[in-house]
Amino acid sequence: MKLLITGASGFVGWNAVRYFVDRGFYVQPTFHSLSHYLQNHTERVRLPVQLSVQDGDAVAEVVSRFQPNVILHAAALARPQAAHPPDILHQVNVLGTQHVARAASAVNAHLIFLSTDFVYPSSAGLVNEESLVDVRSAGYARSKLEAEREVKLHANRWTIIRPTNMFGIGTHSSNCFTQFLDRKWEAKESAPVFSDQTRSFLYVDDLLSAAEHIIARGEAQSETYVCGGSEALTRASFALRYATFNGIDPSFCNVMESDQLAGYIGGSSDIRLDTAKLRGLGWKPRPLEEAFEDMRQKGVRENPS
Numbered sequence: 503m504k505l506l507i508t509g510a511s512g513f514v515g516w517n518a519v520r521y522f523v524d525r526g527f528y529v530q531p532t533f534h535s536l537s538h539y540l541q542n543h544t545e546r547v548r549l550p551v552q553l554s555v556q557d558g559d560a561v562a563e564v565v566s567r568f569q570p571n572v573i574l575h576a577a578a579l580a581r582p583q584a585a586h587p588p589d590i591l592h593q594v595n596v597l598g599t600q601h602v603a604r605a606a607s608a609v610n611a612h613l614i615f616l617s618t619d620f621v622y623p624s625s626a627g628l629v630n631e632e633s634l635v636d637v638r639s640a641g642y643a644r645s646k647l648e649a650e651r652e653v654k655l656h657a658n659r660w661t662i663i664r665p666t667n668m669f670g671i672g673t674h675s676s677n678c679f680t681q682f683l684d685r686k687w688e689a690k691e692s693a694p695v696f697s698d699q700t701r702s703f704l705y706v707d708d709l710l711s712a713a714e715h716i717i718a719r720g721e722a723q724s725e726t727y728v729c730g731g732s733e734a735l736t737r738a739s740f741a742l743r744y745a746t747f748n749g750i751d752p753s754f755c756n757v758m759e760s761d762q763l764a765g766y767i768g769g770s771s772d773i774r775l776d777t778a779k780l781r782g783l784g785w786k787p788r789p790l791e792e793a794f795e796d797m798r799q800k801g802v803r804e805n806p807s
Protein backbone atom coordinates (compact mmCIF):
# COMPACT_ATOMS: atom_id res chain seq x y z
CA MET A 503 0.00 0.00 0.00
CA LYS A 504 1.49 3.34 -1.10
CA LEU A 505 0.63 6.30 1.12
CA LEU A 506 1.47 9.93 0.39
CA ILE A 507 1.38 12.20 3.46
CA THR A 508 1.17 15.98 3.07
CA GLY A 509 2.30 18.01 6.08
CA ALA A 510 4.69 15.26 7.20
CA SER A 511 6.75 17.83 9.10
CA GLY A 512 3.72 18.78 11.22
CA PHE A 513 2.48 17.14 14.39
CA VAL A 514 0.02 14.69 12.80
CA GLY A 515 2.06 14.05 9.66
CA TRP A 516 5.25 13.40 11.62
CA ASN A 517 3.43 10.79 13.72
CA ALA A 518 1.70 9.39 10.64
CA VAL A 519 4.97 8.56 8.90
CA ARG A 520 6.11 6.45 11.87
CA TYR A 521 2.69 4.86 12.37
CA PHE A 522 2.17 3.72 8.80
CA VAL A 523 5.77 2.67 8.13
CA ASP A 524 5.54 0.47 11.26
CA ARG A 525 2.48 -1.15 9.68
CA GLY A 526 4.16 -1.99 6.39
CA PHE A 527 3.01 0.95 4.25
CA TYR A 528 5.36 2.45 1.67
CA VAL A 529 5.33 6.17 2.50
CA GLN A 530 6.10 9.37 0.59
CA PRO A 531 6.30 12.28 3.08
CA THR A 532 6.00 15.89 1.91
CA PHE A 533 6.83 18.99 3.91
CA HIS A 534 6.62 22.72 3.29
CA SER A 535 9.39 24.57 5.11
CA LEU A 536 10.70 22.36 7.90
CA SER A 537 12.68 19.36 6.73
CA HIS A 538 12.52 17.65 10.12
CA TYR A 539 14.36 14.43 10.30
CA LEU A 540 11.90 11.60 9.94
CA GLN A 541 12.32 8.85 12.48
CA ASN A 542 12.41 5.16 11.62
CA HIS A 543 14.08 5.78 8.31
CA THR A 544 13.72 2.52 6.44
CA GLU A 545 13.49 1.46 2.85
CA ARG A 546 9.72 1.95 3.19
CA VAL A 547 10.06 5.76 3.54
CA ARG A 548 10.99 7.75 0.48
CA LEU A 549 13.05 10.90 0.90
CA PRO A 550 10.74 13.75 1.98
CA VAL A 551 9.73 16.06 -0.86
CA GLN A 552 9.33 19.79 -0.43
CA LEU A 553 5.88 20.78 -1.65
CA SER A 554 3.63 23.80 -1.34
CA VAL A 555 -0.01 22.75 -1.65
CA GLN A 556 -0.66 26.23 -3.07
CA ASP A 557 1.16 25.13 -6.24
CA GLY A 558 -1.38 22.95 -8.09
CA ASP A 559 1.07 21.84 -10.79
CA ALA A 560 3.64 20.76 -8.22
CA VAL A 561 1.03 18.82 -6.25
CA ALA A 562 -0.14 17.05 -9.42
CA GLU A 563 3.46 16.24 -10.37
CA VAL A 564 4.46 14.80 -6.96
CA VAL A 565 1.28 12.72 -6.73
CA SER A 566 1.57 11.48 -10.30
CA ARG A 567 5.22 10.47 -9.76
CA PHE A 568 4.47 8.43 -6.60
CA GLN A 569 1.09 6.98 -7.73
CA PRO A 570 -0.23 6.53 -4.17
CA ASN A 571 -3.18 4.31 -3.27
CA VAL A 572 -4.02 6.69 -0.43
CA ILE A 573 -3.24 10.34 0.35
CA LEU A 574 -3.41 11.55 3.95
CA HIS A 575 -3.80 15.30 3.56
CA ALA A 576 -2.48 16.77 6.82
CA ALA A 577 -0.91 19.96 5.44
CA ALA A 578 -2.70 23.10 6.59
CA LEU A 579 -2.45 26.32 8.49
CA ALA A 580 -3.66 24.40 11.49
CA ARG A 581 -3.55 26.70 14.50
CA PRO A 582 -7.07 27.97 15.20
CA GLN A 583 -5.90 30.93 17.29
CA ALA A 584 -3.22 32.11 14.84
CA ALA A 585 -4.10 35.35 13.04
CA HIS A 586 -3.46 34.36 9.41
CA PRO A 587 -4.62 36.84 6.73
CA PRO A 588 -7.86 35.43 5.23
CA ASP A 589 -6.39 35.19 1.72
CA ILE A 590 -3.46 33.08 2.95
CA LEU A 591 -5.79 30.80 4.92
CA HIS A 592 -7.89 30.41 1.79
CA GLN A 593 -4.89 29.68 -0.44
CA VAL A 594 -3.40 27.02 1.83
CA ASN A 595 -6.42 25.39 3.45
CA VAL A 596 -9.04 25.71 0.70
CA LEU A 597 -7.23 25.96 -2.64
CA GLY A 598 -4.45 23.71 -1.36
CA THR A 599 -7.04 21.06 -0.55
CA GLN A 600 -8.61 21.49 -3.96
CA HIS A 601 -5.21 20.86 -5.56
CA VAL A 602 -4.69 17.71 -3.49
CA ALA A 603 -8.23 16.50 -4.25
CA ARG A 604 -7.77 16.98 -8.01
CA ALA A 605 -4.40 15.23 -7.93
CA ALA A 606 -5.88 12.32 -5.94
CA SER A 607 -8.65 11.92 -8.52
CA ALA A 608 -6.17 11.95 -11.38
CA VAL A 609 -4.48 8.80 -10.01
CA ASN A 610 -7.67 7.36 -8.46
CA ALA A 611 -6.19 7.57 -4.96
CA HIS A 612 -8.36 7.54 -1.85
CA LEU A 613 -8.08 10.98 -0.22
CA ILE A 614 -8.29 11.18 3.56
CA PHE A 615 -8.77 14.81 4.54
CA LEU A 616 -8.27 16.08 8.08
CA SER A 617 -10.87 18.66 8.95
CA THR A 618 -11.65 19.72 12.56
CA ASP A 619 -14.38 19.71 15.22
CA PHE A 620 -14.19 23.52 15.10
CA VAL A 621 -16.72 23.25 12.23
CA TYR A 622 -19.37 22.90 14.98
CA PRO A 623 -20.66 25.85 17.01
CA SER A 624 -18.46 26.46 20.07
CA SER A 625 -21.25 25.50 22.49
CA ALA A 626 -22.59 22.59 20.42
CA GLY A 627 -22.26 20.03 23.25
CA LEU A 628 -22.41 16.41 22.07
CA VAL A 629 -22.21 16.19 18.27
CA ASN A 630 -21.96 13.56 15.57
CA GLU A 631 -21.66 13.61 11.78
CA GLU A 632 -25.31 14.64 11.36
CA SER A 633 -25.10 17.66 13.68
CA LEU A 634 -25.38 21.14 12.24
CA VAL A 635 -22.09 22.85 11.47
CA ASP A 636 -21.54 26.52 12.20
CA VAL A 637 -22.32 28.26 8.93
CA ARG A 638 -21.36 31.60 10.47
CA SER A 639 -17.88 30.43 11.39
CA ALA A 640 -14.86 32.50 10.38
CA GLY A 641 -11.11 32.09 10.03
CA TYR A 642 -9.70 28.59 10.49
CA ALA A 643 -13.08 26.89 11.00
CA ARG A 644 -14.53 28.45 7.86
CA SER A 645 -11.47 27.50 5.82
CA LYS A 646 -11.91 23.88 6.93
CA LEU A 647 -15.62 23.84 6.02
CA GLU A 648 -14.78 25.26 2.62
CA ALA A 649 -11.99 22.70 2.22
CA GLU A 650 -14.47 19.90 2.97
CA ARG A 651 -16.56 21.20 0.07
CA GLU A 652 -13.51 21.12 -2.23
CA VAL A 653 -12.89 17.50 -1.26
CA LYS A 654 -16.48 16.53 -2.10
CA LEU A 655 -16.37 18.45 -5.39
CA HIS A 656 -12.98 17.33 -6.71
CA ALA A 657 -12.02 13.96 -5.22
CA ASN A 658 -13.67 10.83 -6.55
CA ARG A 659 -12.74 8.65 -3.54
CA TRP A 660 -12.65 10.53 -0.26
CA THR A 661 -13.04 10.38 3.49
CA ILE A 662 -13.31 13.42 5.74
CA ILE A 663 -12.23 13.02 9.36
CA ARG A 664 -13.13 15.75 11.86
CA PRO A 665 -10.70 15.23 14.74
CA THR A 666 -10.79 17.16 17.97
CA ASN A 667 -7.82 18.55 19.96
CA MET A 668 -5.01 16.05 19.79
CA PHE A 669 -2.10 15.13 22.02
CA GLY A 670 0.93 12.89 21.68
CA ILE A 671 4.65 13.01 21.14
CA GLY A 672 6.07 15.10 18.34
CA THR A 673 8.69 17.64 17.44
CA HIS A 674 9.50 20.69 19.55
CA SER A 675 7.20 22.90 17.52
CA SER A 676 4.29 20.46 17.59
CA ASN A 677 0.72 21.69 17.47
CA CYS A 678 -0.50 19.74 20.48
CA PHE A 679 -1.58 20.30 24.06
CA THR A 680 0.75 17.85 25.81
CA GLN A 681 3.78 19.39 24.08
CA PHE A 682 2.62 22.80 25.29
CA LEU A 683 2.37 21.45 28.86
CA ASP A 684 5.74 19.67 28.63
CA ARG A 685 7.47 22.81 27.37
CA LYS A 686 6.05 24.89 30.23
CA TRP A 687 6.93 22.33 32.87
CA GLU A 688 10.44 21.77 31.50
CA ALA A 689 10.95 25.55 31.86
CA LYS A 690 9.65 25.26 35.47
CA GLU A 691 6.70 27.50 34.58
CA SER A 692 3.05 26.91 35.36
CA ALA A 693 0.79 26.35 32.35
CA PRO A 694 -2.45 28.30 31.94
CA VAL A 695 -5.19 25.67 31.54
CA PHE A 696 -8.80 26.58 30.90
CA SER A 697 -11.70 25.27 32.95
CA ASP A 698 -14.27 26.46 30.38
CA GLN A 699 -13.14 24.57 27.25
CA THR A 700 -14.38 20.99 26.99
CA ARG A 701 -13.19 18.53 24.34
CA SER A 702 -12.94 14.78 23.68
CA PHE A 703 -9.12 14.93 23.72
CA LEU A 704 -7.72 12.52 21.15
CA TYR A 705 -4.41 10.65 21.17
CA VAL A 706 -2.79 11.18 17.77
CA ASP A 707 -2.15 7.44 17.36
CA ASP A 708 -5.88 6.85 17.83
CA LEU A 709 -6.56 9.26 14.95
CA LEU A 710 -4.07 7.32 12.84
CA SER A 711 -5.66 4.05 13.87
CA ALA A 712 -9.00 5.49 12.71
CA ALA A 713 -7.40 6.32 9.35
CA GLU A 714 -6.00 2.78 9.21
CA HIS A 715 -9.49 1.31 9.81
CA ILE A 716 -10.88 3.53 7.07
CA ILE A 717 -8.15 2.48 4.64
CA ALA A 718 -8.79 -1.16 5.50
CA ARG A 719 -12.37 -0.83 4.28
CA GLY A 720 -10.97 -0.76 0.77
CA GLU A 721 -13.07 1.34 -1.54
CA ALA A 722 -13.84 4.72 -0.01
CA GLN A 723 -17.52 5.26 0.56
CA SER A 724 -17.32 9.07 0.60
CA GLU A 725 -17.99 9.31 4.32
CA THR A 726 -17.41 11.87 7.04
CA TYR A 727 -16.42 10.80 10.57
CA VAL A 728 -15.96 12.70 13.80
CA CYS A 729 -12.96 11.43 15.76
CA GLY A 730 -12.49 12.00 19.49
CA GLY A 731 -11.02 10.23 22.50
CA SER A 732 -12.58 8.04 25.15
CA GLU A 733 -13.71 10.83 27.50
CA ALA A 734 -14.65 14.49 27.35
CA LEU A 735 -12.72 16.74 29.72
CA THR A 736 -11.98 20.40 30.28
CA ARG A 737 -8.46 21.45 29.37
CA ALA A 738 -7.83 21.95 33.10
CA SER A 739 -8.97 18.40 34.00
CA PHE A 740 -6.91 16.95 31.16
CA ALA A 741 -3.80 18.86 32.28
CA LEU A 742 -4.24 17.73 35.90
CA ARG A 743 -4.54 14.08 34.79
CA TYR A 744 -1.41 14.48 32.64
CA ALA A 745 0.47 16.15 35.49
CA THR A 746 -0.54 13.41 37.94
CA PHE A 747 0.56 10.70 35.51
CA ASN A 748 3.96 12.35 35.11
CA GLY A 749 4.48 13.16 38.78
CA ILE A 750 4.23 16.92 38.19
CA ASP A 751 3.03 19.07 41.09
CA PRO A 752 -0.58 20.11 40.28
CA SER A 753 0.29 23.70 41.17
CA PHE A 754 2.04 23.81 37.77
CA CYS A 755 -1.49 23.83 36.29
CA ASN A 756 -2.74 27.41 36.53
CA VAL A 757 -6.49 26.77 36.25
CA MET A 758 -8.41 29.74 34.85
CA GLU A 759 -11.25 30.70 32.52
CA SER A 760 -10.24 31.51 28.96
CA ASP A 761 -11.10 35.22 29.26
CA GLN A 762 -8.65 35.56 32.17
CA LEU A 763 -5.61 35.00 29.94
CA ALA A 764 -4.43 38.31 28.50
CA GLY A 765 -4.26 38.30 24.71
CA TYR A 766 -6.04 34.97 24.25
CA ILE A 767 -8.66 35.25 21.50
CA GLY A 768 -10.54 31.93 21.76
CA GLY A 769 -13.44 31.89 24.23
CA SER A 770 -15.20 29.23 26.26
CA SER A 771 -16.39 26.19 24.35
CA ASP A 772 -17.97 22.78 24.74
CA ILE A 773 -17.72 20.35 21.82
CA ARG A 774 -17.87 16.63 22.62
CA LEU A 775 -17.80 13.97 19.93
CA ASP A 776 -20.10 10.97 19.62
CA THR A 777 -17.87 8.53 17.72
CA ALA A 778 -20.41 5.72 17.25
CA LYS A 779 -19.99 5.79 13.46
CA LEU A 780 -16.21 5.26 13.63
CA ARG A 781 -16.61 2.64 16.37
CA GLY A 782 -18.90 0.84 13.95
CA LEU A 783 -15.77 0.13 11.86
CA GLY A 784 -14.21 -1.66 14.84
CA TRP A 785 -12.17 1.38 15.90
CA LYS A 786 -11.84 2.27 19.58
CA PRO A 787 -9.85 5.08 21.25
CA ARG A 788 -7.75 4.01 24.21
CA PRO A 789 -8.25 5.25 27.79
CA LEU A 790 -6.33 8.43 28.65
CA GLU A 791 -3.72 6.93 30.97
CA GLU A 792 -3.04 4.14 28.45
CA ALA A 793 -2.30 6.82 25.87
CA PHE A 794 0.02 8.62 28.32
CA GLU A 795 1.86 5.34 28.94
CA ASP A 796 2.21 4.76 25.19
CA MET A 797 3.66 8.28 24.83
CA ARG A 798 6.14 7.55 27.61
CA GLN A 799 7.31 4.37 25.84
CA LYS A 800 7.59 6.05 22.44
CA GLY A 801 9.22 9.17 23.82
CA VAL A 802 12.03 7.11 25.26
CA ARG A 803 12.42 5.16 22.02
CA GLU A 804 12.34 8.04 19.56
CA ASN A 805 13.47 11.14 21.44
CA PRO A 806 12.12 13.61 18.82
CA SER A 807 13.93 16.88 18.26
Ligand SMILES: NC(=O)c1ccc[n+]([C@@H]2O[C@H](COP(=O)([O-])OP(=O)(O)OC[C@H]3O[C@@H](n4cnc5c(N)ncnc54)[C@H](OP(=O)(O)O)[C@@H]3O)[C@@H](O)[C@H]2O)c1
Pocket residue numbers: 508509510511512513514515533534535536537553554555556575576577578579580581594598616617618619665666667668669676677678
Ligand atom coordinates in the same frame (compact mmCIF):
# COMPACT_ATOMS: atom_id res chain seq x y z
N1 LIG B 1 -3.29 19.22 16.09
C1 LIG B 1 -4.56 19.15 16.39
O1 LIG B 1 -4.93 19.08 17.58
C2 LIG B 1 -5.61 19.11 15.30
C3 LIG B 1 -6.97 19.02 15.68
C4 LIG B 1 -7.95 18.95 14.68
C5 LIG B 1 -7.59 18.97 13.35
N2 LIG B 1 -6.27 19.07 13.01
C6 LIG B 1 -5.93 19.08 11.56
O2 LIG B 1 -4.98 18.06 11.31
C7 LIG B 1 -4.09 18.49 10.27
C8 LIG B 1 -2.66 18.40 10.75
O3 LIG B 1 -2.49 19.31 11.84
P1 LIG B 1 -1.13 19.43 12.65
O4 LIG B 1 -1.49 19.59 14.07
O5 LIG B 1 -0.21 18.36 12.26
O6 LIG B 1 -0.60 20.83 12.11
P2 LIG B 1 0.89 21.42 12.15
O7 LIG B 1 1.70 20.71 13.18
O8 LIG B 1 0.76 22.90 12.26
O9 LIG B 1 1.48 21.03 10.71
C9 LIG B 1 1.00 21.63 9.56
C10 LIG B 1 1.72 21.04 8.38
O10 LIG B 1 1.26 21.71 7.21
C11 LIG B 1 2.39 22.09 6.44
N3 LIG B 1 2.08 23.26 5.64
C12 LIG B 1 1.75 24.51 6.05
N4 LIG B 1 1.57 25.31 4.98
C13 LIG B 1 1.78 24.55 3.88
C14 LIG B 1 1.76 24.79 2.49
N5 LIG B 1 1.47 26.00 1.99
N6 LIG B 1 2.03 23.77 1.65
C15 LIG B 1 2.32 22.53 2.12
N7 LIG B 1 2.37 22.24 3.43
C16 LIG B 1 2.10 23.25 4.30
C17 LIG B 1 3.48 22.35 7.45
O11 LIG B 1 4.75 22.28 6.81
P3 LIG B 1 6.10 22.98 7.41
O12 LIG B 1 6.04 22.78 8.89
O13 LIG B 1 7.19 22.20 6.75
O14 LIG B 1 6.06 24.42 7.03
C18 LIG B 1 3.25 21.22 8.43
O15 LIG B 1 3.85 20.05 7.94
C19 LIG B 1 -4.50 19.90 9.89
O16 LIG B 1 -5.36 19.85 8.78
C20 LIG B 1 -5.28 20.37 11.10
O17 LIG B 1 -6.23 21.33 10.73
C21 LIG B 1 -5.26 19.14 13.94
